[in-house]
Amino acid sequence: MTDLKPLYRQAVVVRIAEIHAALDAGEPVSAAREQALRSIAHSLRGSGGTYGFPEVSTAAGAVEDAPSHDVAANARELLLVLDRIVSGGPKPVNVLIVDDDPEILLLLTTVLSGDGRQLHTANSGASAMLQFDRGGFALVVLDLMLPDADGFDLLERIRHDSRYDNTPVLVLSAKTTAATKEKCEKLGATAFFEKPFDPDAVAAAVVAQLVRAADIGDGIGDDIDA
Amino acid sequence: MTRIALVEDNPDNRLLVHAILEDLFEIDEYAGGAEALVGIRTHPPALVLLDISLPVMDGTEVLRHLRADADIASLPVIALTAHAMAGDRERYLDMGFDAYVTKPIVDETILIGEINRLLDGNRETV
Numbered sequence: 001m002t003d004l005k006p007l008y009r010q011a012v013v014v015r016i017a018e019i020h021a022a023l024d025a026g027e028p029v030s031a032a033r034e035q036a037l038r039s040i041a042h043s044l045r046g047s048g049g050t051y052g053f054p055e056v057s058t059a060a061g062a063v064e065d066a067p068s069h070d071v072a073a074n075a076r077e078l079l080l081v082l083d084r085i086v087s088g089g090p091k092p093v094n095v096l097i098v099d100d101d102p103e104i105l106l107l108l109t110t111v112l113s114g115d116g117r118q119l120h121t122a123n124s125g126a127s128a129m130l131q132f133d134r135g136g137f138a139l140v141v142l143d144l145m146l147p148d149a150d151g152f153d154l155l156e157r158i159r160h161d162s163r164y165d166n167t168p169v170l171v172l173s174a175k176t177t178a179a180t181k182e183k184c185e186k187l188g189a190t191a192f193f194e195k196p197f198d199p200d201a202v203a204a205a206v207v208a209q210l211v212r213a214a215d216i217g218d219g220i221g222d223d224i225d226a
Numbered sequence: 227m228t229r230i231a232l233v234e235d236n237p238d239n240r241l242l243v244h245a246i247l248e249d250l251f252e253i254d255e256y257a258g259g260a261e262a263l264v265g266i267r268t269h270p271p272a273l274v275l276l277d278i279s280l281p282v283m284d285g286t287e288v289l290r291h292l293r294a295d296a297d298i299a300s301l302p303v304i305a306l307t308a309h310a311m312a313g314d315r316e317r318y319l320d321m322g323f324d325a326y327v328t329k330p331i332v333d334e335t336i337l338i339g340e341i342n343r344l345l346d347g348n349r350e351t352v
Contacts, residue, residue: 004242004245004246004331004332004334007241007242007245008238008242011237011238011241015238043236043237043238044238046235046236046238046239046279046308047236047238047239047242049308049329049330050236050238050239050242050308050329050330050331051238051242051330051331051332052330052332053330054330
């Protein structure tokens with residue numbers, strides 16, 4: 001897979017110059033310059049999400065939809081977001097969440113989303129395998145019961161991949177027998193959460209494990225290749 | 227080189243699709259639905275990539291015009307959309323799109339795969 005983000009950085013440099021041109025002529029912003037800012041924002045709103053920068057779409061939307069008196073302030077906020085993209089910023093940490101229940105995926109992506117974290121989801125064993133193969137995950141949250149795969153096999157597969165030697169794997173399971181937990185531990189799971197689980201406890205464990213992994217220096221900011 | 231049409235109003239998004247496909251296809255770029263319909267009728271491509279959220283005439287309307295014109299009605303058309311809601315795929319396929327690719331386009335192999343699948347399908351039925 002080609003990294004298309006540098007291409008967007010080039011495009012963003014042009015948009016930054018356009019926003020500066022509209023803002024730097026002083027305030028209050030004239031109607032024509034306000035229209036220009038909304039137009040640039042409209043374009044960025046449409047392109048940010050396409051290139052995988054949803055934060056650009058959000059910040060650009062706040063300019064496009066702003067009442068007149070907020071357009072300039074929101075455009076300056078947008079510039080900050082764009083500047084971070086151009087400078088590259090810290091690489092996000094890739095987290096993979098594997099669960100076949102869409103409601104649990106939604107819950108987990110909600111509680112685990114945060115600055116510097118790029119969340120990926122897999123709703124089947126096959127999808128999880130494909131994503132493991134790409135590499136680059138700093139942490140995996142794994143449901144044991146998947147329709148097309150045994151979570152133990154997936155866990156084993158992660159542990160047999162040298163790229164994931166030190167990648168924390170948090171297991172979620174409705175199977176809560178001592179034997180299950182023991183097997184997970186033996187296969188190299190980092191933590192075990194019984195379903196139904198406390199989302200905040202899982203989120204706290206994810207953050208703690210990522211901080212720990214960052215200290216070790218593994219898997220953080222690795223690129224995901226195809 | 228096989229020629230495909232790209233209908234997308236956002237210049238940065240055209241840049242992205244162009245960068246992904248330029249080595250594989252000749253690309254006719256259109257920024258709006260009306261100009262695309264004129265261009266596609268004049269120089270029919272082998273396939274159309276059609277953004278849904280176009281100003282003035284949105285992608286679904288462009289598709290209706292394409293399907294209503296016997297000369298170009300059978301062109302394979304892929305919907306490009308940021309709307310990734312459950313059931314969207316079926317909705318777009320029901321409308322008459324041949325395939326549906328959601329943004330973000332971070333994995334270009336999905337887009338290329340869909341294009342090749344449709345082009346190959348067409349070759350087999352010719």
